[in-house]
Amino acid sequence: MTKEHKQKLENVISVADFIESINASLLSHRGRIQGEVTSISKNYPRAIYFTIKDTEEEALLNCIIWRSVYEQNGVDLEVGDEVIVTGTPEIYPRNGRFSLKTQTIEYAGEGALKKAYEALKEKLSKEGLFAIEKKRGLPKYPNKIGVITSKAGVVRQDFSSNLGRYGFKITTIDSRVEGKDAIHEILASIKTFAKEDIDVLVIMRGGGSWESLQPFNTESVVRAIADFKCPVLTGIGHDVDVTLAELAADVGESTPTAVAEALNESWDTLVNSIESSEAKIVGTFKNLLADVTSAIRENSNFALRSYQNDLANSNKTLSVKASRIRSFFIELERKINKARTALQSVVGGMKSSIRERKRYLQSAPLKIIRLSKNYLGTTQTSLSKIAMQIGSGQKEMFKILTNELDAVEKSIKLVNPERNLKLGYSLSYSGGKLIRSTKDVGVGDETETHLSDGKFTSEVKNVK
DSSP states (O other): OOHHHHHHHHTOOOHHHHHHHHHHHHGGGOEEEEEEEEEEEOOSSSEEEEEEEOSSSSOEEEEEEEHHHHHHHTOOOOTTOEEEEEEEEEEETTTTEEEEEEEEEEESSHHHHHHHHHHHHHHHHHTTTTOGGGOOOOOSSOOEEEEEEOSSSSHHHHHHHHSOSSOOEEEEEEOOOSSGGGHHHHHHHHHHHTTSOOSEEEEEEOOOOTTTTGGGGSHHHHHHHHTOSSOEEEEESOTTOOOHHHHHSSEEESSHHHHHHHHHHHHHHHHHHHHHHHHHHHHHHHHHHHHHHHHHHHHHHHHHHHHHHHHHHHHHHHHHHHHHHHHHHHHHHHHHHHHHHHHHHHHHHHHHHHHHHHHHHHHSHHHHHHHHHHHHHHHHHHHHHHHHHHHHHHHHHHHHHHHHHHHHHHHHHHHOHHHHHHTTOOEEEETTEEOOSGGGOOTTOEEEEEETTEEEEEEOOOOO
8 A cells, every 4th residue: 555545544533523523613603593484293202393585585494402401491482483593503413414403493583582581571470370370579687698699780780789788698600681592691600509508599680672581481490480499589681571470579679779779678787776776775764864873862862861860969968968967967066056155054053053063072071071072063064964865865966967968879870970981881972072962073073982991082083
């Protein structure tokens, strides 16, 4: 075999390899093609075959779509339907047939889309898919949020900037949300979140044309939302664009900002409730403190008045007793003076008698001596009795006086402020005056506090 012949053989490839290389190059030719359905075969279990033709030129395109993908698209093709298909061209190796491997099918024209929308809406409504009683409210305090949206655009930014700082745990899946081609990514994202531990599923996108909203008017997407394990919150399009997905969702909002506010609502209410409760607690505490302060002030004033009254009564009692003692001593002094006068009178009489007796003794010495002795004996006995009576009276009076003084001392001790100091109380003075109210002092005043074992001075820093 010649070298040239060998090189020719090396340049030869198999049919399978050739078709494989052609299909690899065809991957770059993915496109969206519009045409009219001319035939359709739904008899095969795994795939559906149909053809579309150009409405203006002589051109025909064979198409194939897997049955599961066809069902996801939510269409029911019939001959004559004007459709837009999206897919990648491919040669099937077994028979060499050239076909468009289709991923999405959508009706062409707004009229056809709205007709399909109304038909699907009526079908799902009859099934009760949009019934109010099936709606689940959002969790009271949602925390784990799953988000399906496109990271491109301002939707995610609007959502994040309006979401409150409540410690939300956000998990986001970047998904196409525009055009019929987006249904596959949306369904895959919903399937992924079905395995995750989340409290709420959020699906968002901005407004757009009726054609761009088609993924959310597709039966497979609508059913996936309605059957999801936890509440679904949507923010799709605007108020005028009510998609079937929004009707199936538990809560439907028109914008990403409204979605964020819906998630914030229960937390905002809780925060407001906490702030209100705090205000009530603080107000109650202030009122209670004011009542306690007023009660303490009243009790202090009552105690002070009672102390002052007791002190006045004690002073009055002490004054009365002192007056009695003074009267007693005056009476005692009067009696002593009377006794002295009596004694002086007796002594004067004795002196006169002695002179008399002396004269008598001079004339009758023996008789005078005898009589003097008898008289002196009698006089001495009388004086002794008088002295004993005076001493006994003094002792009794001193005893009474001592008892009364002891009683007065006990009364004074009971009302003595120093006794309260020893019990742990204290007295504070400002400018030499007892402090009875916060009005008696001001900031910067110097006070002197008396305790049982001493005193100290302070400077007033604050008055409340």
